[in-house]
Amino acid sequence: MTHRTLTVGLGERSYLIHIGRGLLDQAELLAPHLGSRRAAVVTNEVVAPLYAQAVERALEACGTRHFRVVIPDGEAEKRWETLDRVHGELLRAQADRKTVIVALGGGVVGDLAGFAAATYQRGVAFIQVPTTLLAQVDSSVGGKTGINHALGKNMVGAFHQPLAVIADTATLDTLPERELSAGLAEVIKYGAIDDIAFFAWLEENIERLRARDPGALAHAIGRSCEIKARIVALDEREAGVRALLNLGHTFGHAIETLEGYGAWLHGEAVAAGMVMAARFSERLGRAPAGDALRLERLLVRAGLPVEPPAIAPDAWLDAMGRDKKNEAGRITLILLDRLGSAVVEKGAPQGEIEAFVAGR
């Protein structure tokens, strides 16, 4: 087993990201964080039968006592009721402040289990073991945890950094096609916001990625994590540059909230949202004509939707008006100066936004 290790540099909260095939049952990656502590493996009913035993074997090799908490699958589970059940299972097992939560699954499991860790007994440690492409390239890195509110995606949560991220790329072998594509949306995002050479590489290699070529996947995941780790280290709590990682998310979160959590996968909503952001950037004369189309073509080749569902203009504005990036009642957007270079725009003319979502 060879693997690659990156660092997220956050002072005393720094941690490693391990990326490679066959890492799930490698005790030496877990051992530095466990010792005599107990572990709670929080996972879902789809992932548990596939991968929980491998992780539990590794825990046993560390001499760590463990128990398992299994939640249902799906974005709709990212809510208070499920979190309350997880807390209840931790309490019934008499988990204490030294217990380490191991979040085994995709973005929903990672966000929910991470927030459970942030809030159980006012905070316990956790380890991210992402098993989807989206979680491996994005949601497991950077310490954003939380749940959805009926009125807005990811509106309730905490910044809570993991002790480590262990991304076993072999878990992608079982990932449904649609989820692979959803993860590719976030991969393409990194190229669009920060690295035109990586974007061009993705244009060359998108078919290899969809065919799950291990070398191509390893490169895409590694480069995505490098970009994310660098940006998070610059701005842990999103006071500035970290907001760039939200390209497509203002429109995308509105789609997820308004269509009902889970109807669109997060990556699908981000794909359509990025195209909207790129088109709006062109409309404002900020991005060169043609960039939106180039982005759209790559997303289509990745198997992603590029047009939003039919949403009334008022509903768009209402949902976007509750975005976390907003200040003083103004909608903040992430726009493109050009492909490969994004910018946080707090001053976009609100009339232009209104006309844009109204299709005028």
Added chain:
Amino acid sequence: MTHRTLTVGLGERSYLIHIGRGLLDQAELLAPHLGSRRAAVVTNEVVAPLYAQAVERALEACGTRHFRVVIPDGEAEKRWETLDRVHGELLRAQADRKTVIVALGGGVVGDLAGFAAATYQRGVAFIQVPTTLLAQVDSSVGGKTGINHALGKNMVGAFHQPLAVIADTATLDTLPERELSAGLAEVIKYGAIDDIAFFAWLEENIERLRARDPGALAHAIGRSCEIKARIVALDEREAGVRALLNLGHTFGHAIETLEGYGAWLHGEAVAAGMVMAARFSERLGRAPAGDALRLERLLVRAGLPVEPPAIAPDAWLDAMGRDKKNEAGRITLILLDRLGSAVVEKGAPQGEIEAFVAGR
């Protein structure tokens, strides 16, 4: 208006505690924290008609736009459902990350609104404006926020320090007798754990306190906050000495959880719990004979219960087994070496604890 100001020294998270009569509508105490930010006044239906307008006048004098979120009264409200409603009202008002939450009320409002602030959009700032004796001497200071779980008191929460604490002692004029007594339980706790001279002063002045003598109340609140601020500054996240503030709370939380939240006021459960801790300290030969009785007599004079309700031994052990202070399956207790000096005991013989709660 004269008032006293203490500092909670926590580096960049340091803040002031203001204590005095007539502080609610003093804009200059709020102004340093607001500027052009919006404020959400989170309060309950009992406190709102009494004091919300005074705070809102002060906000207006600062030029701060504000809105009000009102929850029902009572300990039973310290739960997910109510928190979810508060988050919903913040979202409907399009509160953003710069919005400041003003927690106006007793311990339930402070804990819940503080946790709402800790988790809304992954964290916004808040100001504590405590209006009960218990909140002024204890729960508003130190950054513990959270809610109850059906299986355990305060089991879900976050450490989230306020920007300031503004304790207007005039609000105690309207406090029900029973709540005044509940607050005195925490005041007496500070004497018992840390300051025998203060304990003796309380023995001399307990009738003046129950009669709400302003000078006596000001002294008791000031001394309580001094002790709490010093201990919190030493150990913000309760790795050690801060646990001393939990004298009586292991037994007390079990009473609250098992009797149903709100049946016993928190201070009442702590009073009975402190007597149990003192008796158990004597039983182990740790505290001198007579200390438990001396503590009990002062609590009785403060109008507090000193005997727990009838609870089966298994239920005691089950509830105490889920205490946040526990490690590796062992119950941690705060015991007395003598009145005025408490100690964190992780090694109490579990057989003795079992016999004690069984009344053997």
